[in-house]
Amino acid sequence: MFRFMSTVVCTALLCAATQVYAAYPDKTIRMIIPLAAGSAVDNAARVLAERMSANMGVSIILENEPGASGQIGASQVARAAPDGYTIGGFNDSIMTMLPNVRSHLPWDILKDFEPVSLVATVEWGLVASRESPYQSAADVIKAAKASPGKINYGSGGIGSPQHIAMALFSADAGISLRHVPYKGATQAAVAVAGNEVSLAFQGLATVTALVNTEKVRLIGVTTPSRMPQYPNVPTISESGLKGFQFNSWFTIVAPAGTPKNIIDRLNAEVVKALKDPKVIERYAHFGLTPRGSTAQELGAETRSQLARYHKLIHDAGIAVN
Template sequence: MIVPLAAGSAVDAAARIVADKMGRNLGQAIVIENQPGAAGLIGAGNVAKAAPDGYTIGGFNDSIMTMVPNMTPKMPWDILKDFEPVSLVATVEWGLVVPADAPEKTAADLIALAKKQPGVLNYGSGGNGSPQHIAMALFASQAGLNMKHVPYKGATQAAMGVAGKEVDAAFQGLATVTSLIKANKVRLIGVTTPKRMPQFPDVPTVSESGMPGFEFNSWFTMMAPAGTPKDIVHKLAAEVQKALADPEVREKLAAQGLTPRGTTPEELGAATRAQLAKYGALIKANNITAE
C-alpha cells in the first residue's frame, strides 16, 4: 500500500492499523510504503501506474483526491479515470484549537473576537491549499470573518505554532493535536463532527456553537489502479469491512481521533465526485492556490 503522505500522519496511522488486520485475515502481509512529496502527486501517480492486479493499492486522503486536483492546473493523473475506488475506510475527525491560555472557550467566542477585530486574528495551516487552510476558509466564509492566513510547512508545525502562540487558532485533525490537548499546550474549543465526541464529551461541536451545520473531516480511503478487476476491488472492500468489524481495530482508530466507515466502491466513487464539486466551488470562491 502506497501512502503518499509522511509516516506518522493521521492517514498513515490508520493505514497501518487497518492493513495489519487485513493482512492477518488474508494471510498476506500488506506492506506500507510512504511516498510523500508534491502534495501527494508523486505517490498517487505511482499507484495509477502500477499493475492493476490488486497487489498495489493506495492509501489516500481527500486532499489528494478532491482538493489538490482543484488547485493544480496540469494534473499528472485524473482521480476519476486513473483509479478504482475501493472503500472510504475511516474519517479523520477535526477540531478547532487555540493556545492553552487563550480567552476563547468555544467557536462562538472565536467568531465574536474575530468580528470585533477584523483582519487582526491569524490562523495556522499546513500550507497554502492544505486541508487546514481549506477548513478555516470554509469556516471564515460561512461566519463572515476576516482572518490572516499563516502557512507552515506541515500540519504538525502548524499545531506547534498554536501551542507556541505564534498564531491565534487552527483547524487540525484530532490525530495531530490530541497529545498537545492532553498536555495542556493547546485548548480544543470545538469539534467538527455532527455530534459531540465520546473522547471529548465536554467540548461542543462547532455546529452547536455559532455555526449551525458546519462539519469538516478528512478521509482515509483505499484506491486501486484503473483496470483492476471488479471482483478484486470488491474483495478488498469486503476485507476492509471485515477488518473494521474487529473491536480492537475500532478502538485503536478511535484513540487516533478516527471514525471507522467501510463503504462500498460505488459509495466512495459517488462521494468523491460530490467532494470534488464542493471543494472546487470553495477553492474558486476564495482564490486558494497550492504552493
C-alpha cells in the first residue's frame, strides 16, 4: 500500500512539474550580456532576441552588464535562479579565455553554467586611427620593430578577445606594443576613432559603422581569405604575418541546474531563429556567421577551446597582474 501511494504521489508531482515546465515560457526572459552595448555580441544578441521573442510570444530583454572583462555580468547569470528566465549571452572570452588568464574567478565555466547553443562566429579585423600612418599590418610590424613598446592599442579589458588577439599577433610578429585596456570593446573602438590609441583588433560587428563612415581605417582582416564585404582589405596573413587567423564566437548559456527540457526549448528556439533569412542577412551585415549547435556540441567545444587557449596564452606569455 505504501509503495503504491508513494508511486501515485511521485507520479502526481512529476506530472505537475512537467506541466509547469511545459508552460515555459510564460513571462519575460532576461538575457544578460556581460559586455558593453554596441559590441559584437550585443549586436548579435539583439538580432537574435528580436526573432526569438516573435517566435516564442514573450519578451526577451537585454541587460548589458559590462566590467572586469565580463566577470560581473557572468556572475549575475551564475547566481540566477535556474528556471530559464535568466540566460546569458557570452563570448568566447568569458567562456575560454578569461578562465585561462584569471586564476580566481567567482564562477567555474564548466560547473556553474549550462550550455544552450553556439549562436554565431564573429569575423575580426585590425583597425587603425585615421590619424595614424598605418595602412596595413606590415606597416604596424615595421614601425613596432623600429620603436618597441611605443605604439599603443586598445582592448575591451585584460583577457578580452581584443587583448588576446593583439597579444597573439605581437608574439607571432616578434614585436612589443603598449596595451591600453578599456571597459569594453565598444569603448576601445571609440578610442581608436578618437585617436586615443592607434590600433585595435575588433570583431567587425563592433566596428562596421565606424569603418563604413570612415572614422577608423580597416587595415586587415583575420579570415583565411579576403571578405566579400571588404575586397580591398588584405588578410593579416597576406600582409605581413603568414598563417595568422582569429575569430570569436557568441553563445547562449543558462545557470547550472536549469532543467533539460527548458534547455532543449531554448536551444530549439535559437536554432530556429538562426535559420530566418532576415537574421542571416543582418548577421552578414555585421560580419557574423550564423552557426547554431546542440547544447552538447557547445559543451564539447568549450572544453576543447579551454585547452587550446591554455596553450596559446601560455606560449604567448600573456599574464594578468
